[in-house]
Amino acid sequence: MSALDGRCGWNTRRAGSAIRESAQRHRRVLALTETLGAGGSARELLGASEPMRRLKRKIQKYGASPANVLIQGESGTGKELVARTLHNVSPRAAGPFVTLNCAAIPETMVESELFGHEKGAFTGAVAKKRGKFALAHGGTLFLDEIGDLGLAAQAKLLRALEEGEIQPLGCEEAAHVSVRVVSATHKDLAEEIANRRFRQDLYYRLRVVELSVPPLRERGDDIELLARALLRAAASRMGKRDMEFTPGALAALKAHDWPGNVRELRNEMESAAIDAELPIVDLDNLSSRIRKGPRERPGPREGLSLAERFAALEATERRLIGEALEAARGNLSEAARRLGITRVMIKRRVVRFGLGLRDG
Known part of the structure; x- marks a missing residue:
């Protein structure tokens, strides 16, 4: 039934x-x-x-x-x-x-x-x-x-x-x-x-x-933690021993802005586990977009419209607010001080960006 x-x-x-x-x-x-x-x-x-x-x-x-x-x-x-x-x-x-x-x-x-x-x-x-x-x-x-x-x-x-x-x-x-x-x-x-x-x-x-859900680029050292876990899982599925990163590969992973977030990182670790012949992932085992490092956003003369440039400001502002709040351990007053703005101003942005934090 x-x-x-x-x-x-x-x-x-x-x-x-x-x-x-x-x-x-x-x-x-x-x-x-x-x-x-x-x-x-x-x-x-x-x-x-x-x-x-x-x-x-x-x-x-x-x-x-x-x-x-x-x-x-x-x-x-x-x-x-x-x-x-x-x-x-x-x-x-x-x-x-x-x-x-x-x-x-x-x-x-x-x-x-x-x-x-x-x-x-x-x-x-x-x-x-x-x-x-x-x-x-x-x-x-x-x-x-x-x-x-x-x-x-x-x-x-x-x-x-x-x-x-x-x-x-x-x-x-x-x-x-x-x-x-x-x-x-x-x-x-x-x-x-x-x-x-x-x-x-x-x-x-x-x-x-x-x-x-925070984007991967705002999660700091979590990138290394996730990369290691996903690489270990990928290596295990392929019957390989646990793998490690060289300092250069790890630095490149941390510098990437991960527009595809965890899904992109998972795919990257799958590819690296396949490509690496040794139990070590080097810079050469990473895709070219990772090796090249973070891209600079094009300037005003490189094709961005005013609307696109204005829209980019919000993403930057949200990231800076998030960094200040993390450094201040969620305390609004301290985060506002670090940014050089008033407590009222940061509180409005916390609400607008959906950053639920304690009011300190």
């Missing part, structure tokens, strides 16, 4: 027993210890930098909450891993974790993917299909790249979130589902709302709480 059984094959799953709830709590504690503690198994969550410590604290705080979570971060920063970690430390840890990449499915198929369909509901529906909401019943549904979801699908998603019910295509009755939605995007949803590409009411439903 399916988890959602009844007319049209859907119904509410019965509540778990006290023994099951106790087991879930025990599993949650174990998951929290494994994932957030020192030496956790999730490589992308390794790190002792202040941005990562803040992220782990927030995951621990929000994990036990039933609230929907919006994860913001650049491509390749590990947003799905953060979502999985939230699930693993939540009361739903024993339930399913179901993912859907909103950017990877045609708009005409979104409703079927989310809510499912009955056999014969439309041309090509040769069999009944359970949607992601039904599959995630009792657990977590991770909607990756939510900013790429079309407006029509956004309206139907909003209705499901507001009513806690889904109606598969071709089914006359709706079914209740219990799902925690964690969504992620690399887009600025406020800008998408301003340009009428994203619904504001859906945004508030998805963003009850928000997590910001």
Whole structure:
């Protein structure tokens, strides 16, 4: 019998027993210890930098909450891993974790993917299909790249979130589902709302709480820690012994700005492990873009428009604010002093950039 059984094959799953709830709590504690503690198994969550410590604290705080979570971060920063970690430390840890990449499915198929369909509901529906909401019943549904979801699908998603019910295509009755939605995007949803590409009411439903995943370039010595862990894993998969970096290779890795973030670093370590004949990765074993070092941004006469140059200022400002806050251990007043600005000014930027820190 399916988890959602009844007319049209859907119904509410019965509540778990006290023994099951106790087991879930025990599993949650174990998951929290494994994932957030020192030496956790999730490589992308390794790190002792202040941005990562803040992220782990927030995951621990929000994990036990039933609230929907919006994860913001650049491509390749590990947003799905953060979502999985939230699930693993939540009361739903024993339930399913179901993912859907909103950017990877045609708009005409979104409703079927989310809510499912009955056999014969439309041309090509040769069999009944359970949607992601039904599959995630009792657990977590991770909607990756939510900013790429079309407006029509956004309206139907909003209705499901507001009513806690889904109606598969071709089914006359709706079914209740219990799902925690964690969504992620690399887009600025406020800008998408301003340009009428994203619904504001859906945004508030998805963003009850928000997590910001720091880009790799802002994680300092975490780059070395991650590089070693990813290189070790790559070497192990290839049957090679543990590998080490030469000082030159390590310096080049630290100097790179990693626009592809952890995903780019993982690919680089895979390539280096293949290329290195000795158990040592030298500068020559790294790709040319790493060996060349950080690129200088083109100046005003090298093709950048005023808008592009102005947009670059925000990224620089965010990085400097982050560095000052890290040096000041999160104390706003001290960070403001280091930057030579007022406490009010830095507080406004902390809010604007989504840097949740203690008010000191």
